[in-house]
Every structure is written in C-alpha cells, then in structure tokens.
Amino acid sequence: MKITVIGAGSSYCPEIAMGLIQRKEIMQVDEIALMDIDEYKLQIVGNFFQRIMKNHGLNTKITITSDLQEAVKNADFIITQIRVGKMDARINDEKIPLKYNLIGQETTGIGGFFCALRTIEAMEKIAETIEQFSPNAWLINFANPSGIVTEYFLKHTKVKAIGLCNVPITIAETIGDIVGCDYHDLQLESIGLNHLSYITAAYLDGKDVLEQVLKSGNQGPTMANMKRIEIDTDLLRLISAIPSSYLGYYNYRSKKLEELKNEKLTRGEECKLIEEKLMEYYSNEENIEVPEMLNERGGHLYSEAAVSLIESLHTNNHKPHVVNVCNRGVIPFLLDDDVVEVSCFISRDGAESVPLTKNISPASKSLMQSVKLYERLTVQAAVTGDKDTVYEALMAHPLIGDFEKIKPAVEEMLQVNIEYLPKFKV
Template structure:
C-alpha cells in the first residue's frame, strides 16, 4: 500500500450515498492519507455521476485537503493500481428494484429488495457483474481490498470468496442501526453500547447487548416487549409480540420481521404498493429530491436529507473499515466474511455476519461456536438458499435457481417458486445472459 497517498476507487460513484463516503474520508484524513478518489459509473449513470462528483469536489475544496476527485466511465483505467475498491452499484437501477419488489406480491409473497424473491433477482443480476469487476482487480490491482456494500451483500461477498482470489469484505448498515436503536431505547450515547452478533446479512441477531461493558440484554428485550422500537427507515415497525420477544431473549434485526411477522408484512406490502407504490418508488422520489439538492453550486456538505435513505451510515462504516485495515488497528467491527469455523453449525467456506477483529490481513471472525436452536434452523435454511442462489447466478443454472426459491422460507411452494422464477428470468433477460 502506498505510503505517499492512497488510491480509492468507488464503483457506482454516481450513487446518492457518495457524499457520505467523501465526508468519511475527509474526517479521517489524518489517519487515512487518501490522495485520489476515482468515482466510476456506467453510461446510464453519467448524469448522476457528474452531479454527485461535482458535489464531492466542492466538499474536498471546502476541507482544504489535498485529495483529487476523478470522474470516469472507464472502470479499468480507474482500478489500475488501486489500494481499495468499494462497490455500491445497482444493476438495472431503481426501475429493476421496483420490479423486484412488485412481482412477488402478485403471488402473495413478500416483495423486498434484498430478502426473498426480490433479493434473489437482485443477486442474479449483481453476482456476474461483481465477478467481472474482480477479474479487473486480479489483473490490475491484485493487492487491493474490495469493500462491498452492494446488496445482497452477504451473497455477493460469498460469490467473490468462492470464485475469485480477491481480498474482500462485505458491509451492511444493519448492525450499526441495531446499536443506535439500543442506545435510543436506553437513552445513552452510541459509544457506550456494544453487541455480540450472530447470523447472516439481513438475518442477524444481537445475542448480547452491553452498556459500558455490562450485559443489559434482558433489559433491552423487556423494553422491546413493552413496545420500545428499534426500527429502520425502510422496514415497517410493528411492535414485537411481548411473549415472543421475551422467549427469543435476544434482539432481532428489522429484516427478521419478514420471517417472524410474515402475514402482517405481506398484507402491508400489498396495500402500500396499491396506495403509494413499493419502497423503490418512494426511494426514487427521495433520490430525485437529493439530486436536485446536489445540483446546488453552493452546497458543499453532505445534506441531512440523505439520512432518509435506508442505507445511511453504510459509507461511514466503509471508511472506518478501510482505516482499520490500513492502520492495522485490530479493533472489532461487524462485517460479512468467510466463516472459517467461527459458527460451528455452518460450513467453513460460507459467508456470515459477525463481530470480527480487523487488521491489515482483513477480518477475523470471533469464535461463536454452536448457535441456539431458536435461530439455528432459520439460519440453516436461508444459508442453503444463498448457496443455491449463488450457484444459479454464476452458472445460469435453472435447477439451482428453482431449488433456491423453493427452499426460501418466504416462498410457500415449489409451484409458486417456479412461477416467480420464470417471471424473474423473463423480466430480467437483458441482465441475465448466463441463463440464455
């Protein structure tokens, strides 16, 4: 890694989240000497790249730091000799997301961007692209780290781990959201709360919650039983049934509502889609407003409205992770990485979401051992789905795809799985050459 200044490449540079990433690098400049940031996008994203790139330049200018912002549609030129590559792209943009969310609802199945059939469709489109990016990394910057926050992050990270030589770590903002939720419930500052996590991306539980090092899990669970909430921007916030949450005895992430409260969530998703459109439709409006703000030549900070997006704090987590690798910090962060025996009940080569020690060699998951039977079954089934979905995405294998959707807990039968799969393949045929 260059000591004279780091080269960072962000693929999906035209994303509305980019200002948060730039802010993260600016505020860590003393410990992370970033010299060049390349924001890369595709032809369809060119206009957004220009708008967000110019805001990034104004932010850097305001900071007075010696950082160069480069905007390009040439991915290979950008990747050459990079130290870190971050990925935050969406194949098919928001229109594809809206279709992912809408299609399953016709069959009374949850339509969600990363969970169930919607996440499956997104994975099929995304995994071939990430593997293509990895070929460039292997050739042009083989020592670089890939920091992925493209969803479905766990599956994307696992595909890279199984099919490439690239050093890669996946990131998600859900664990950060859970910590800030617990801090809010306890009415304390975030830095006083820590958690032990176990599970997969968007399927994670906090088995222990600590305040200043003291275990307060029972207290947090009791507050949740009495109606305190730890909601996320993009997921409905039904209260947990008191006896259910007490009997679980741990803190489930918001995405677990799709499994534990499936009936309510499906019902709400169907009525929402009729009244105001799916979450993707809402996000599209938020994005349009953000990009209007970003165009303002006097704007030189990350606008507070960005917090309305469900993925806020992602980018800050990415900067923190990059700094820990670069500075060999050996601190603990919650990331997606290869299991390597940390969870005894899962294969070694699959990706889990857990607390890891981060150093210059990457992420080392802290040993978890066996998991409680309360959550073990759900983790097993969803991991089987992920493994099959990755095989389907990589090889264009229809049979793996059908089995993946059939085993998914949110899909009621093999017949429904087949109907949804056939529609996904038809709807996404321009993005799925592997199935031709």
Template sequence: MKLTVVGGGSTYTPELIDGFARLRDTLPVEELVLVDPAAERLELVGGLARRILARQGHPGRVVTTSDLDAGVEGADAVLLQLRVGGQAAREQDETWPLECGCIGQETTGAGGLAKALRTVPVVLDIAERVRRANPRAWIIDFTNPVGIVTRALLQAGHRAVGLCNVAIGLQRKFAALLGTDPRDVHLDHVGLNHLTWETGVRLGGPEGANVLPKLLAGHGDAIADDLRLPRPLLDRLGVVPSYYLRYYYAHDEVVRELGTKPSRAAEVAAMERELLTMYGDPSLDEKPALLAKRGGAFYSEAAVDLAASLLGGGGSPYQVVNTLNKGTLPFLPDDAVVEVQAAVGPAGATPLPVPDLDPLYAGLVANVTAYEELALEAALRGGRDRVFRALLSHPLIGQYAYADALTDRLIAHNREHLAWA
C-alpha cells in the same frame, strides 16, 4: 492512499464523502475515484463531493470516470455499491413476487434472488479487473445481497470483506438509549447478512458486561417500534432481531402491507430525482438532510472504519462484517459467509468465537445458508431449474407451485440481465 468507489454516481455517495472528510485522521485518503457509467449523474455527485471536501478543508482530490480499468488502477481499496438495472429493476423485484402472495423485497425472497442473479456476474467481472490492476487491493462489498455477493467474491479467491450498515445502526441506537459513546458498545451480533440477532450488548468490548436485559427492560417499547415487531415478542426472545426478520416473523402481515402502498423503489426513485437536483446546485457543499431518508445510515463511518483497519490504519479492532464462516457456526459449511463480530486488520477479518446458537435461530440460519448456496449456483451457472431450486429452498417461499410461478416471473422480468435466458 487511493480509494475507488464503483457505483460512485449513487446518491449514497455524498454520505460516504462526508465520512471521508470528517474521519480523515482515521483514513487519510489522498485520491478518491468515483466510477460510474452514468456520466451526467456522476458529474453531479462528483461536483458535490469536491465541494464537501473543500468545505471541510480536506486536501484529497476527487476524480470521476466511466472507465473502470482506469479507475481501479493502483487503488488500495475498492468499494462496491452498484445496482445492476437501477431503481427500475428494484421496483420489479418488489412487485412481481406479490402476484404470488410472497414478499416483494430487494434482498430477500424472490426479489433478492433476482438481484443476486443480475449482480454476481457483474461484480465478479469487476473484481477480476481489480485483481489485474492491483492483486493486493481490498474489495469492500456494500452491494446487496451482501452475503451472496461476498461469498461469490471469496469463492473466486478475491481479497474481499462484506459490509452492511444494520449493525452500526443498532450500535448507535443502543448507545443513545444507554447514554454512552457508541465506541463503548460491542454487539454480540450473529447470523447472515439481513438475518441477524443481537444476542448481547456489551459495554467496553467483547468481555464487557451484557446490558441487553437492561436495554429490553427499560427501552423495549422503543426498540420494538423501530423494528415494527410487538414488544412481547422481544421479551419472549430475549434478543433483538434485525428489522429484516420482520419478513419472516410477520410474513403475511407484511405481504398485505406491501400490496396496499407504493413500492419502496418508487419512493427512493422520487427521492433520488430530488437529491440529484440538489447536487447540481453549485452552492451546496454539504450532504442534504434529505439524504438521511434515502437509507444507508452510518454507512460512511462503517466503511471508513473497515477500510482503515484493512489498510493498516487506525480502525476499530472489532467490527461486524461478512466473512467466511470457517467453523464460527459449526453447523454451517466453512465456506459459508456469516455476519458476525470479527477482528479486522491488514490480513483480513477473523470472526470472534460465538456461543452455541439457539436452535430457534440456528435452524433459520442453516435454511437460508442452503438457499444462498443454491442462489450462488444459479447466478454462476444459470438455468431455469437452478433458479427453481433456489426459490423452492427459500423459507419465505417453499411451495413448488409458488416456486414455479416465481421462476417464470423472475426470468421474464430479468431476461436482459441474464446471459443464459
């Protein structure tokens, strides 16, 4: 089995390698190719990857290359984890929206749109080259904004599934609170990427007993602290929102916070410099503890599980993924991309039935889905007016003066990445 990671020079990659090594029985990778244009960085990561596999006795080989076409040739699955523009572009995404009093964040609001505009054309080019190399290869997208990028891939006819680590993080958190094996915890997870709610937590599978009320009653304070939302709000909702909902439920509070501290991008960039220094140490043969602070917790387990299921191996029968709606949420278009529990196998992902969604959540999902449609149109066709329309439609913006000012800033800060600008 050959797997290719595009963006393999990411500091995330040792987390992924560690998962491949530990879970070799689930996903027996024989060749792992790391593709990245940053040659020096790639070699540091590749060297550590080889040492991790060797330490754990994994027989697979690691190949590093900056040649995308060579890297994807014959690959059974291709994982996308790239960041167009690097941390410098992310820092801009997190700062210039604040000048207009709006959220500065890399996956939602104006910053998220900027990332989508930079990313979608690049990902579609990669996907076309994957299709030429192996039309049967699966593309697993971990590149943000996952919902928009996955919709672009599926709209273009690619064999693609989107993946996010939010759900598996909550699954592990709930399992620890319940004192049970994470494999026994099934989430009633519904919404869009970075806009989801856990409407139930079931033991044993989709038909298991719902223990969410018990979780909230006994551990509501701990869950609320993790989400940085007030406990009474969780009690009133009776569900557990993802931590990204804080941008919506406490918008003004978050804007004030973001304006008083360094950007997350600056923190991550400093962390990455330290990690790369560590990766260059030839005695290091395991992922360092610092990597846990980088983000992407449990990404490796989720990626291995998904790849194993898609490639016919021993992955879990049900997984939270990003895939076509196809009537799952009847108030959305069939070609929208939703993030829900799905049955996953070699034929792809089939969403499990979802009960009628409370209008409190359905309204926001419908609004953001409309934004994502306009964002994808702007990413594919370009133009100032399309950028403006997408920003005006976003519930975190929604005022024409803000949308106008943000449009100008977005284009100014991203001109080098926008072919039409």
C-alpha cells in the same frame, strides 16, 4: 492511498466524503476514484463530492470516470455499491412477486434472489478487473444482497472481500443511546447472516449491557426501507436478542405480505422520488453539505460503517466491526466456507472472528440453516446460469417454497431481467 468507489452515481456516495473528512487527521487519502456506468448521475454526484471535500479543506485528487480499469488500477480499497438495472429493476423485484402472493423485497425472497443474480453477473467483470489491476486491494462490498454477493467473491474469485451492512452499526447506535455511551465504545456479538442476524450481546468496558436494553422494552431500530412491526413480547423473550428488522419478513410474513400489497408505492418507487430530489440538490453548485434529506433514502451510518472499516484495515487498530466473512467454525451449525455476519477484530491482515459466547433458539438456528442453503444455491445459480438450481434455491427459501407460485414468477422475472442475465438466455 487510493480509494475507489464503484457505483459512485449512488445518492449515498457523498456520505463517504463525510466519513473521510472526519478522519482527515488519521488517514491521508491521495486519490479517490469515483466510477459508474451512468455518466449523467456520476457527474452530478462526483462534482458534489468534490465540492464537499474542498469545503472542508481537503485537496484530495478526485478522479471521475466510467472506465472500470482506470478506477480500479492501483487501488488500495475498493467499495462496491452497484445497483444493476437501477431503481426500475428494484421496483420489479418488489412488485412482480406480489402478483403471485409472494413477498416482494429488495434483498430477500424472490425479489432479493433476482437482485443477487443481476449483481453477481456484473461483479464477475469487476472481480476480473481487480484481480488483474489491483490484486492486493481490499474490496468492501455494500451491494445488495451483501452477504450473498460477498459469498460469490470469497468462493469464486481471488479478491480480498469483506461484506458490510449498516444494520449492525444502527443497532449499536440505538444501544448506545439507551445505555448512555458512544456506540463506538460498544463491542457487539452478532450471530447470523446478512439481513438475518441477531445481536446477542453488547459489551461496554467488558460488561454485557444487552439485558438492560431488552428490559427497557426497546426492540431495536427499524430500517428506513420498511414499516415497523412491534415484536410480541413472548417472541422477543424466546429470541432473547435484538433481531435485525428484516426478520419481520420471516416472523410476521402474512402481515408483511398484506402490508406490501396495500402500499400505494413500493419502497423502490419512494426511493426513486427521493433520489430525483437529491440529484436536484446535488446539481446546485451552491450546495456544499450533505442534506438531511439523505436520511429519507435510508442507509443510515453507511459511510461510518464503510470508512471506519477502511480505517481499521489501514491503521491496524484491531477495532471490532460486524462484517460478512467466511464462517470458519464460528457458527458451529453452518459450514466453514459459508459467509456469515459476525463480530470481528479488524487489522491490516483482515478480519479475525470473535468466538461466540451466546446461543440462539432452535427455531432461529433452523431458519438460519434454511436461508443459508438458499444463499449457497443462489450463488451457484448465478455462476452457472442453471435454471434447475434457480428452482432449488427458491424452493429452499422459507418465504417462498411453493412451486405453483415459483414457476410463473420465475418466468416473468427472468423475462424482465434477461438483459442483465445473459447466462439464462435460451
């Protein structure tokens, strides 16, 4: 069994080691290939990864390489967690839109759009390599925006891809804490898109415990990369579900915009400082355990989500996971080939979507349809390099939709991203 991590210079990567260590009695991993084009960070993180594994008595072969073909060849599972343009590109995604009175964010709005363009451009080469050297491998995509990137893989390549995010598993942990159970024992019912989803039910031993959670007043967790906004009780009543914290950008857009404008540092700038400290820690050869500091970086339960999914695909255990897959009629008001974030039972054959039993409000449906249109157009723009499709996508997005702002913002963001977007060169 070979697992490959593309983007292994990420500060998150050591968490994968911990997920594998926790399952060493369940899965025997023969080789882990750690690949990144940033050789400096790759060596630091790769060596730390090796030390963690050895400290826990695992002698798994660790291959540290910048060669994509070597990393991918004969892999059974491939995790993609790349950040094209590194943290500086993310900071541009967050800062430049604010100049035009637009929300600047890593995965949504115009910043998320350019993140998607850069990421899909890089994924084209990765997809070609997987198709050639590991056509039967399962690809687990964590690269943001996860749902859009997964849609690219499923619509434009032959790669067997499943998208993943840590938001649903973090919500499960919160629900488990409230009702007094291990979150692994919960089966969530999710409806939506990546970073625009709602948990409409949570089953424990066949009983829905979500109402108990909502009555407790808990509004769900807020991810580490944003400030918490208390949801008005009337809005929560209308939603009647636990929303992803990213929905704050839609439900409280003016407040979020002002909040972002008034921050001394963007989240990307904060993460850059955290990563410098983490790399310093990883570089110290005396350190052999994942530090608490990593929680500041975000990505809570990231490794658990990724490695538990690999476990289900490998062991055929049919456990429930919330993942990004093709809709295939599960959400009736979206297209069959739209990638959605829903509950699935996972086996060796892949993901089997669980039929929905709960409804969401008309306003939530409308929002989802608008954002899904934006996502379809985003993939089309990334694949074709067509500037008109760029404008169509951004006009469709509920957080943008103002051409007077879009046109100059696009020009500036194309200029700073052009080295990563060769299709858009004039």
